[in-house]
Amino acid sequence: MPDPRPSPLPSSLSATALPFIPAPAAHLPGAGAVAGPHAGPHAGPGDGHAREGAAAAGRPSPAVELILRGPSGLGTAGLHLARREEPPAPEVPGTPAADGAPAADKAGETGEAGEAGNPIPGLYHHPVAEPDPVRTEEVSRRIKAWALDEVELYPEEWEDQFDGFSVGRYMVACHPDAPTVEHLMIATRLMVAENAVDDCYCEDHGGSPVGLGGRLLLAHTALDALHTTQEYEPAWARSLHADAPRRAYRSAMEYLVQGAGPSQADRFRHDMARLHMGYLAEAAWAQTDYVPEVWEYLAMRQFNNFRPCPTLTDTVGGYELPADLHARPDMQRVIALAGNATTLVNDLYSYTKELASPGRHLNLPVVIAEREGLSEREAYLKAVEVHNDLMHRFEAEAAAVAADCPVPSVLRFLRGVAVWVDGNHYWHQTNTYRYSLPDFW
Numbered sequence: 128m129p130d131p132r133p134s135p136l137p138s139s140l141s142a143t144a145l146p147f148i149p150a151p152a153a154h155l156p157g158a159g160a161v162a163g164p165h166a167g168p169h170a171g172p173g174d175g176h177a178r179e180g181a182a183a184a185g186r187p188s189p190a191v192e193l194i195l196r197g198p199s200g201l202g203t204a205g206l207h208l209a210r211r212e213e214p215p216a217p218e219v220p221g222t223p224a225a226d227g228a229p230a231a232d233k234a235g236e237t238g239e240a241g242e243a244g245n246p247i248p249g250l251y252h253h254p255v256a257e258p259d260p261v262r263t264e265e266v267s268r269r270i271k272a273w274a275l276d277e278v279e280l281y282p283e284e285w286e287d288q289f290d291g292f293s294v295g296r297y298m299v300a301c302h303p304d305a306p307t308v309e310h311l312m313i314a315t316r317l318m319v320a321e322n323a324v325d326d327c328y329c330e331d332h333g334g335s336p337v338g339l340g341g342r343l344l345l346a347h348t349a350l351d352a353l354h355t356t357q358e359y360e361p362a363w364a365r366s367l368h369a370d371a372p373r374r375a376y377r378s379a380m381e382y383l384v385q386g387a388g389p390s391q392a393d394r395f396r397h398d399m400a401r402l403h404m405g406y407l408a409e410a411a412w413a414q415t416d417y418v419p420e421v422w423e424y425l426a427m428r429q430f431n432n433f434r435p436c437p438t439l440t441d442t443v444g445g446y447e448l449p450a451d452l453h454a455r456p457d458m459q460r461v462i463a464l465a466g467n468a469t470t471l472v473n474d475l476y477s478y479t480k481e482l483a484s485p486g487r488h489l490n491l492p493v494v495i496a497e498r499e500g501l502s503e504r505e506a507y508l509k510a511v512e513v514h515n516d517l518m519h520r521f522e523a524e525a526a527a528v529a530a531d532c533p534v535p536s537v538l539r540f541l542r543g544v545a546v547w548v549d550g551n552h553y554w555h556q557t558n559t560y561r562y563s564l565p566d567f568w
């Protein structure tokens with residue numbers, strides 16, 4: 128399908144003109160030529176030189192600055208994945224900005240987002256530019272057509288919830304460097320499919336902890352195929368069309384495989400296995416009414432986590448972070464910290480929704496209150512601090528990886544993850560259809 132608008136990167140800024148953005152891999156039409164052999168940790172001109180030069184001079188490497196701020200100077204505006212502004216001064220509970228004013232008034236004061244919804248006072252985050260409205264509209268149109276016509280995802284009465292999820296705005300905010308709308312659609316279909324599995328198997332659209340392991344395992348085969356005998360293969364193939372979550376997983380994965388390299392697709396399968404393990408721990412604790420210790424909860428939430436989404440940033444950006452660079456322990460740490468911070472953003476913005484849902488829904492404030500004997504408000508504010516700590520650690524560790532391995536794909540991937548983190552915050556803040564803040568300030 129033709130893309131209704133060009134890439135946000137000016138065409139004059141080709142891959143070769145950008146020292147920190149490699150030529151895109153040609154997994155999807157519109158992505159350009161294959162970049163050639165992977166640049167390993169020691170490959171590529173200048174990587175070692177940049178490190179030595181910066182370190183010797185005792186100043187941050189230019190690579191680190193690019194990760195955190197993006198390039199600057201005449202004609203570089205188009206290189207910013209999303210303009211990262213100075214973090215806002217946190218609104219401290221008890222100050223006039225945080226106190227008293229009704230929600231709508233405070234939204235005006237922040238000067239960010241432009242949509243309804245306030246940031247959580249004191250939450251460390253980076254405001255993002257408004258997602259491109261033309262792309263948002265097109266992604267929203269295409270995802271609805273996919274949901275209805277290709278995978279029969281939901282009955283008519285769930286349409287408002289589907290629209291209220293605003294997945295087009297979410298994905299456009301998280302992937303401003305996608306070369307085409309079709310690249311964005313890879314992430315958007317997967318996001319919808321992941322939420323369908325969570326809602327229909329685990330949570331409030333017919334989900335239950337009872338029997339979840341079996342359902343998840345069979346759905347996982349839509350991502351990671353069953354290899355079996357001729358006799359049993361057809362029954363498995365039919366099962367992938369048996370319910371909406373499996374139809375959605377199967378189709379979204381098929382598109383991913385077409386648009387990604389083999390190791391990118393395999394990275395995704397691994398991340399999804401992690402996610403399913405997290406769902407199972409959450410379900411097991413719900414079945415036995417166990418409230419985990421805070422660290423145990425954080426361990427579960429490291430798996431029941433947004434991680435499969437930011438790790439698509441290179442596929443959606445039309446390039447590839449080579450598997451050996453993705454597998455570096457320091458890169459894995461950065462990814463885990465980013466996933467954990469983004470997921471705690473969900474715990475904080477969805478807190479009131481989850482309090483109102485039947486039974487006890489675990490999230491970080493609830494677990495801290497229970498396990499550490501704090502009031503709901505004290506526990507919530509402590510959870511904000513835990514989030515902020517993780518965000519600071521994510522940024523520091525990302526800068527360290529950039530300094531140690533300033534190869535183009537690493538720098539762009541790190542920046543893509545950081546932009547995803549910011550877009551995720553933006554979506555949670557502005558999605559007042561789903562989320563509202565507690566009255567703690």
Ligand SMILES: CC(C)=CCC/C(C)=C(\C)COP(=O)(O)OP(=O)(O)O
Pocket residue numbers: 318321322325402431432433434435436470473474477561
């Ligand atoms: C998109 C994706 C990989 C989701 C996996 C895990 C997940 C559903 C979340 C991290 C969101 O958390 P939660 O289930 O609490 O969602 P809501 O609060 O209901 O929006």
Ligand SMILES: [Mg+2]
Pocket residue numbers: 473474477478481490
């Ligand atoms: Mg939640």
